[in-house]
Structures are given as C-alpha cells and as structure tokens.
Amino acid sequence: NLSLCKREPEYFSPRSCKELMERYKTEEDGLYYLTSPTGVVYQTYCDMTTAGGGWTLVASVHENNLYGKCTTGDRWSSQQGGRPNVPDGDGSWSNTVTFGTAEAATSDDFKNPGYYDITAENVAVWHVPNNERVDRWKLTSFLRYHTETKFLKSYGGNLYSLFKQFPVKYNAGSCPANHGPSIPVVYDVGDATFNHNLFGPNARGETEPGFITFRAINYEKAAMAICLGVKPKGCNTEHSCIGGGGYFPQESPRQCGDFASFDWDGYGTHVGWSASKQVTEAAVFIFYR
Numbered sequence: 584n585l586s587l588c589k590r591e592p593e594y595f596s597p598r599s600c601k602e603l604m605e606r607y608k609t610e611e612d613g614l615y616y617l618t619s620p621t622g623v624v625y626q627t628y629c630d631m632t633t634a635g636g637g638w639t640l641v642a643s644v645h646e647n648n649l650y651g652k653c654t655t656g657d658r659w660s661s662q663q664g665g666r667p668n669v670p671d672g673d674g675s676w677s678n679t680v681t682f683g684t685a686e687a688a689t690s691d692d693f694k695n696p697g698y699y700d701i702t703a704e705n706v707a708v709w710h711v712p713n714n715e716r717v718d719r720w721k722l723t724s725f726l727r728y729h730t731e732t733k734f735l736k737s738y739g740g741n742l743y744s745l746f747k748q749f750p751v752k753y754n755a756g757s758c759p760a761n762h763g764p765s766i767p768v769v770y771d772v773g774d775a776t777f778n779h780n781l782f783g784p785n786a787r788g789e790t791e792p793g794f795i796t797f798r799a800i801n802y803e804k805a806a807m808a809i810c811l812g813v814k815p816k817g818c819n820t821e822h823s824c825i826g827g828g829g830y831f832p833q834e835s836p837r838q839c840g841d842f843a844s845f846d847w848d849g850y851g852t853h854v855g856w857s858a859s860k861q862v863t864e865a866a867v868f869i870f871y872r
C-alpha cells in the first residue's frame with residue numbers, strides 16, 4: 584500500500600522516548616529512532632520501564648583516559664588542553680555539536696540532538712561499566728537515580744538551556760556563591776550511601792549525597808557540569824563532579840578532563856580524594872523525561 588508507506592514517517596516520527604511510549608504504546612527498553620523537528624533522524628536508547636518509563640538517553644560522559652588531561656576524548660571538557668584562554672573548552676554542554684553513537688555509549692562519549700531539542704522535566708542518571716553492550720546496560724548499571732521535581736521547567740526544558748544560564752566555563756563565578764541548582768534524587772538502583780561511597784573519603788567529607796548538582800565551581804574558579812548524586816558542601820568539587828570548562832588552575836592540567844580529578848590520590852585508589860575504580864571505569868548516562 585503505497586499511500587500508507589508514504590505516510591509512515593509522519594505517523595512514526597516521535598521526538599522523544601516519552602512520545603514514543605505515549606503515542607505508539609512502545610513498552611520495551613532498547614534502541615529506537617527519534618526525529619527532531621528539523622528532520623534529523625537519530626538512534627538512541629529508551630528506558631521504557633523505570634518509574635513509568637519514557638526516558639530518552641541524550642548523552643553519555645565517558646572517560647577514555649584519565650591520564651590524558653584535556654586531550655582527545657575529553658569532549659565534555661576540552662580536547663584542546665587546559666588553558667585559561669580556552670575558558671569554556673569544547674563548549675559541549677551548551678552547543679549543538681553532536682557526537683558518538685547510542686550503541687557505543689559505554690565506550691565513547693555520546694551526545695545526540697535530543698540533548699538540545701527535547702523539552703523535558705526531569706533527568707535520570709545511570710552509571711554503566713565501560714564497554715558493556717546495549718543488552719546488558721540495565722543489568723550491569725550499578726547506580727541509577729532520577730529527579731522528580733520537574734526542575735527543568737524552570738531552566739528552559741533541558742540541560743542545553745540550563746547550561747546557557749549556568750555556563751560551564753572557567754572564571755564564571757566562585758565557590759560556594761555561584762553553584763547552579765542542586766536537585767534531590769530518587770534512587771532506582773543503589774542508594775545515597777552507596778552513591779557517596781563511590782568517592783574518596785575526603786570527597787565524601789565535602790559532599791552530601793541524594794542530590795544532583797549542575798554547574799559546580801571549585802576554589803580556583805574551574806567549572807564542572809554535573810556532581811554525581813551529591814551536593815557540594817566544600818569547594819574541592821573536582822573529585823565528585825564531571826565535565827568542565829577548558830581550564831582547571833590547580834596544578835594545571837592535572838584536574839582537566841571529563842572526569843576532572845577523580846585520580847588526585849592515584850587512579851582508582853579510593854583513598855584521599857580519589858574515586859573508586861568502579862565509578863572511574865563507568866560511563867555516565869544522562870536521560871530526559
């Protein structure tokens with residue numbers, strides 16, 4: 584039936600996993616095609632079951648080499664080195680550049696048009712071990728949480744627009760006065776204590792678990808995009824927050840990179856300021872609903 588074929592894209596062009604679930608009654612987790620209003624068709628993962636489902640994977644932050652400080656693969660901070668004259672680094676948190684693929688989201692950075700196109704209310708975060716295949720993501724993710732306050736409504740409907748208001752940029756403000764919002768989270772896998780214990784003892788002493796924080800700033804005025812399940816109490820935010828601008832002054836470029844300074848007291852050592860190997864070697868997935 585030719586006329587039906589011709590009309591199919593129009594019938595089947597969901598803009599988000601939420602729309603896919605609500606309009607097309609799709610119930611299974613997995614990879615689907617979405618279409619942006621400008622006609623960009625892209626594939627991403629939909630979580631159709633957690634807390635009512637309809638969650639769209641819009642980004643993954645993957646640390647390919649913690650020893651490379653703002654080098655290739657640090658797409659959520661800077662691939663151009665750590666330098667004060669590149670204060671916002673690659674600018675990925677508030678531009679429309681896309682990269683990676685859904686199926687490789689545990690092996691490389693991923694950012695799709697949904698990140699800036701979808702109007703959403705809440706975010707969810709998953710920590711999925713590096714190099715896991717799509718069909719094992721849900722099983723192997725060791726920490727998952729989501730917001731329920733619909734906070735994105737107050738910040739333009741997505742993180743692209745939130746980070747326009749809170750630039751992820753060196754020297755955009757100081758700590759603690761200019762942190763962006765901290766939003767309470769509800770845990771789907773793991774809990775606040777488990778979340779907290781992924782970080783080193785010194786980092787735990789400076790954070791309160793059970794929140795997600797956007798655009799944190801440290802003592803030296805470096806900016807980080809997302810604090811992973813924590814609200815900063817102190818100003819060494821580089822040990823529990825990811826992404827960033829293009830300059831981290833403390834012992835530059837030691838703290839510059841997608842996972843900032845998770846390795847300050849050694850890689851994966853889980854002592855002092857260092858994060859655990861488990862969280863260091865897992866991609867951070869960001870969903871919208």
Ligand code: G3P
Nearest residue numbers: 819821822833844847856
């Ligand atoms: O971010 C950690 C740093 O500010 C303190 O480290 O090694 O001087 O105790 P350290």
Ligand code: CA
Nearest residue numbers: 645656657841
């Ligand atoms: Ca990366």
Ligand code: CA
Nearest residue numbers: 802818819833
């Ligand atoms: Ca510090």
